[in-house]
Amino acid sequence: MSTGRVDEDTAEVVAPAGHFRIYLGAVAGVGKTYDMLNEGRRRRERGTDVVVGFVESHKRPLTEALLEGLEIVPRVSVEYRGAMFEEMDLDAVLARRPKVALVDELAHTNVPGAGRHAKRWEDVLELLDAGIDVITTLNIQHIESLADAVEQMTGAKVRERVPDWVVRKANQTELVDSSPEQLRRRMLHGNIYPSDKVPYALAHFFQTDNLIALRELALRYLADETDEELLEHLRQHKENRLYETRERILVAVTGAPGTDVLLRRAARMASRAKGELNVLHVNSADATPMRDKAGFESLKTLGHDLGAHWHEVVHPDPAEAIADFAKQHQITQIVIGSSQKSRWQEMRGGGPISRHVIRKAGDLGIDVHVIARRELPAGFDQSAEQVDQS
DSSP states (O other): OOOOEEOTTTOOEEOOOOOEEEEEESSTTSSHHHHHHHHHHHHHHTTOOEEEEEOOOTTOHHHHHHHTTSEEOOOEEEEETTEEEEEOOHHHHHHHOOSEEEEOOTTOBOOTTSSSOSBHHHHHHHHHHTTOEEEEEEEGGGBHHHHHHHHHHHOOOOOOOBOHHHHHTOSEEEEEOOOHHHHHHHHHTTSSSOGGGHHHHHHTTTOHHHHHHHHHHHHHHHHHHHHHHHHHHHHHHTOOSOOOSSOEEEEEEOSSTTHHHHHHHHHHHHHHTTOEEEEEEEEOTTOOOOSOHHHHHHHHHHHHHTTOEEEEEEOSOHHHHHHHHHHHTTOSEEEEEOOOSOHHHHHHTTSOHHHHHHHHHHHHTOEEEEEOOOOOOTTOOOOSOOOOOO
């Protein structure tokens, strides 16, 4: 987070950006707004200046009860296509300048003419830029990178989306969880949608299999974000310890024949371990560029198709590069191919790279898998120069 500073031209103090917190849920009805309002009430009781910028209660009694006693900034009314709508009055919240603003439904699209921004997340960014803390709510299907997957799973169009970079700006993201069975009971009791919409919702979006998939999506998303937060902390503090919070598998590849088999083998290992797969290609600074560029691009495409993260580095020592990458990215397992060099070549080059990788990885507490290369099919063209990493 930025700190206050003095502008050299205006000599005005620029306020730090506000603190940003998101209550994330799998679907409507898990209790995001309820938890957001409870948080607002707790802060107000501790003496914090809290206002409600916008909260949609959906006429839920428990939600409306939590609004009692909280200061609510009046909304702006807008006529659109012959009907009246109410939206958050951004300028009124900015003028009121509270310490904390509660702003529901981050993915909401504002009615045209209600203000200068088309999306509520844009309103929230302006509040944050003004130094106002914002607590908001969001359903997993509205995150841009996940919206298409949700559409395929549920068959429902996701029209309102929030860019991933906006979600990642959050200082805190808290999952509000509820089991599919509990959600369907809440729906039947009229605690989520009006009674006339309940049968359709239960038969479509709120089917048990949809709720299970969306819940898993939310859990995985938050787990990935937490994992990235841990890695960034370790990088900043130069921690050398290995945190095995999840399996992170690294496969070192070259353009050598049979590398695609090695990559698929590593992908199966990552899949069985439900871990993350990283692919690393090391270019020596003085190495001759590979002639089989088409084959290398094919390998790169295969990596993406397998859901791997592709990385390329330039380093004179492949073993050192592999070990450094593994250390920086908290890799738990390294997969490399066995050497294709002759014994004389290995002696001249100081031994197989696989031996150096094993030694360096052992010092870091990382497991190494050396995978035997399969024989090349008859007629395979070996004329292209190859750089062996193992």
